[in-house]
Amino acid sequence: MSMPLPAVLRRPAWLTTLAMGFVILWLIIAAFPFAWTVWGSFKVQTDFFSRDSWWNAITGPMTTRTTGGPFTTDGYYGAWVTTEFWRAALNTLIVTVCVTSISLSFGTLGGYALARSTHRYRFWILVAALFFRAMPEVTLVSGYLFPFFALNIWGHLPTAIIVLVALNQPFTLWMMYSFFQGIPRDLDESALVDGCNRFQAFRLAIMPVMWPGVITTGLFSFLLAYNDFTVTGLVLSKDNQTMVPKIASYLGTIQDEGAIMFAVAAVVSITIPIFLLVMFFQRYLVSGLTAGAVKG
Amino acid sequence: MPHSSFFRFMAPSLIAMLLFIALPTVSIFVQSLYVEHPQVLIETETCQPLGGCVKETTVDVAATAKLRSEAPLGQFNGLGTYVDRNHLAINSVGLLWSRSGSLGEFVSGMMNLRFYRALAFTLFYCFLVTPLAMALGFGIALAVNVVPRLMKGPVIFFSLVPMLITPLVGALILFWMLNSDGILGVALQVLFNDPGLSTQSSAPLTWIMLIVYGTWTNAPFSFIVFYAGLQAVSRDTLEAAMIDGASRWERVRYVVLPSLKPLVLFVLLVQLMDNFRVFEPIISFNASANATSLAFDIYASLNTQTSQLFGSAAATSVITIAFIAVLIVPILARVARELQAGRV
Numbered sequence: 122m123s124m125p126l127p128a129v130l131r132r133p134a135w136l137t138t139l140a141m142g143f144v145i146l147w148l149i150i151a152a153f154p155f156a157w158t159v160w161g162s163f164k165v166q167t168d169f170f171s172r173d174s175w176w177n178a179i180t181g182p183m184t185t186r187t188t189g190g191p192f193t194t195d196g197y198y199g200a201w202v203t204t205e206f207w208r209a210a211l212n213t214l215i216v217t218v219c220v221t222s223i224s225l226s227f228g229t230l231g232g233y234a235l236a237r238s239t240h241r242y243r244f245w246i247l248v249a250a251l252f253f254r255a256m257p258e259v260t261l262v263s264g265y266l267f268p269f270f271a272l273n274i275w276g277h278l279p280t281a282i283i284v285l286v287a288l289n290q291p292f293t294l295w296m297m298y299s300f301f302q303g304i305p306r307d308l309d310e311s312a313l314v315d316g317c318n319r320f321q322a323f324r325l326a327i328m329p330v331m332w333p334g335v336i337t338t339g340l341f342s343f344l345l346a347y348n349d350f351t352v353t354g355l356v357l358s359k360d361n362q363t364m365v366p367k368i369a370s371y372l373g374t375i376q377d378e379g380a381i382m383f384a385v386a387a388v389v390s391i392t393i394p395i396f397l398l399v400m401f402f403q404r405y406l407v408s409g410l411t412a413g414a415v416k417g
Numbered sequence: 418m419p420h421s422s423f424f425r426f427m428a429p430s431l432i433a434m435l436l437f438i439a440l441p442t443v444s445i446f447v448q449s450l451y452v453e454h455p456q457v458l459i460e461t462e463t464c465q466p467l468g469g470c471v472k473e474t475t476v477d478v479a480a481t482a483k484l485r486s487e488a489p490l491g492q493f494n495g496l497g498t499y500v501d502r503n504h505l506a507i508n509s510v511g512l513l514w515s516r517s518g519s520l521g522e523f524v525s526g527m528m529n530l531r532f533y534r535a536l537a538f539t540l541f542y543c544f545l546v547t548p549l550a551m552a553l554g555f556g557i558a559l560a561v562n563v564v565p566r567l568m569k570g571p572v573i574f575f576s577l578v579p580m581l582i583t584p585l586v587g588a589l590i591l592f593w594m595l596n597s598d599g600i601l602g603v604a605l606q607v608l609f610n611d612p613g614l615s616t617q618s619s620a621p622l623t624w625i626m627l628i629v630y631g632t633w634t635n636a637p638f639s640f641i642v643f644y645a646g647l648q649a650v651s652r653d654t655l656e657a658a659m660i661d662g663a664s665r666w667e668r669v670r671y672v673v674l675p676s677l678k679p680l681v682l683f684v685l686l687v688q689l690m691d692n693f694r695v696f697e698p699i700i701s702f703n704a705s706a707n708a709t710s711l712a713f714d715i716y717a718s719l720n721t722q723t724s725q726l727f728g729s730a731a732a733t734s735v736i737t738i739a740f741i742a743v744l745i746v747p748i749l750a751r752v753a754r755e756l757q758a759g760r761v
Binding site: 132136137139140141143144147148150151152154155157158161169170171172175178226227228230231233234235237238239240243244246247248249250251252253254255256257258259260261262263264265266267268271283284286287288290291293294318319323344347348350351354355365368369372384385388391392395396398399400403406407410411 | 418420422423425426427429430431433434436437438439440441442444445448489490556557559560561563564568570571572573574575576577578579581582583584585586589590591593594596598599600603604633637638641642645665690693694696697700701703711712715716718719720725727730731733734735737738741742744745748749752753756757
């Protein structure tokens with residue numbers, strides 16, 4: 122490898138420079154909006170949305186004038202305390218933890234069965250799941266609301282949780298199915314030969330090696346529940362709102378002076394967990410995104 | 418695996434999908450055949466000795482409530498909701514067709530019809546954002562492949578965030594920068610030397626802003642998948658092409674792209690599927706005056722202060738699902754073939 126590359130294989134300098142410039146430009150496009158919003162969330166509205174100069178959002182003259190310093194946490198105080206964003210955050214925590222754990226349990230069992238079955242209905246379940254995955258959630262929600270009102274279960278957290286679990290199933294099933302396809306059959310079949318039943322074989326032979334697949338799938342299940350607006354926005358009552366519908370509700374009151382900064386602070390707050398997730402699980406996320414693609 | 422243990426493993430997942438995906442599909446179809454009860458009106462005539470008689474119409478609240486509780490689904494309307502003015506608007510379209518002198522007139526007339534307005538934007542968004550985001554993602558993947566390895570990690574990190582961010586939140590972040598008080602909005606005003614320029618003021622500008630958001634949030638997916646694909650392109654074929662004197666562009670065109678073809682198909686269909694449900698950015702951009710989508714229309718019918726229009730939402734949903742079915746039949750057929758061949 123230490124041999125110099127032949128001239129034809131070497132990249133011209135201009136190409137590397139051009140690529141470098143393009144990558145840096147993309148980095149700015151991808152990251153700048155977040156940096157700008159985080160910075161602006163510590164200003165007052167008249168600075169972040171300044172009619173005079175965008176420079177005000179950086180230096181914050183009005184923030185200094187009204188609050189005594191160039192940075193203020195008024196937006197965060199207003200969101201988390203005054204408008205009780207903490208309640209929405211708590212609801213989001215409950216919903217995401219429940220949805221992720223339940224859909225992983227369901228999906229792992231189902232995915233394993235699909236990967237090990239050779240019957241024809243397996244094929245139809247997988248194709249149907251793919252079609253279900255393609256249907257926009259809101260079309261299904263329009264089917265739920267009426268029965269939910271009739272059964273008087275509309276508005277509660279468990280209702281949203283079970284709906285999100287169900288909507289999560291097609292994706293979870295496919296992910297876990299293709300993961301289990303990659304685990305050699307010999308592993309659980311030898312356990313069956315040794316006298317285990319299916320559940321024992323699953324528990325003793327498969328469970329110890331399935332965690333990378335479970336983590337990857339779990340991350341995407343978490344994101345689906347965390348990012349959802351369609352179900353949580355339409356199925357939950359005002360008292361049980363999670364973070365995303367709560368942020369949407371700020372938009373209606375945007376005319377009030379300062380209320381928009383509550384929304385900005387809430388937006389920054391809801392982004393932080395996603396940042397941490399990407400930071401700690403980047404490898405899993407990338408492998409999950411490419412898993413479906415590479416297989417086909 | 419025997420049937421009994423297969424279904425024991427599969428049961429929780431199957432029941433969840435049957436109850437909350439398959440059954441609602443039936444339920445929206447049934448709902449779409451019904452329409453809300455009209456309010457029961459009573460006409461009363463009050464006669465003054467000298468002033469003559471005045472007819473007055475009032476809502477009989479008690480009778481309306483009784484009717485609604487007796488048949489909560491509404492009254493049977495057959496396919497009436499599908500063809501009414503807010504949906505397929507068969508009559509209005511026919512009238513427009515026969516009355517308008519030019520194609521332009523016909524199109525602008527169609528854009529006044531709620532369903533076609535939403536359909537037009539949905540398709541426009543779907544078929545513009547998908548190729549734009551794929552091209553941008555492919556460009557980033559090619560560029561990252563060339564720059565020093567050190568940059569790979571940070572680029573992937575910062576690319577994942579716009580993609581995994583809550584759609585409503587990501588769109589809000591861009592909207593705040595793009596509206597007339599935001600940094601990019603002001604930059605545009607300076608650029609076009611028009612202090613009154615507002616990205617919200619006209620339909621074309623709003624559509625462009627939504628496309629910009631869509632490309633920003635969708636490009637990273639293409640980038641990640643194509644970047645992974647690039648690592649698997651055969652070195653030997655590339656070197657052979659180089660020795661044969663293929664230029665850089667020719668190598669991309671005739672070696673790299675063909676070997677990425679399965680990935681391109683995969684990304685294309687996932688993106689079409691996802692972009693077809695575009696809905697949150699319209700709320701974030703407060704754009705419903707200039708742009709609506711099918712998903713947004715359903716949401717708007719359900720998210721009303723007074724009484725939800727279940728019939729309307731259901732009819733739009735059935736039509737949307739029909740479109741999705743047409744859109745993804747190719748992928749379903751392909752996956753079915755691969756499944757049968759045992760390759761997936």
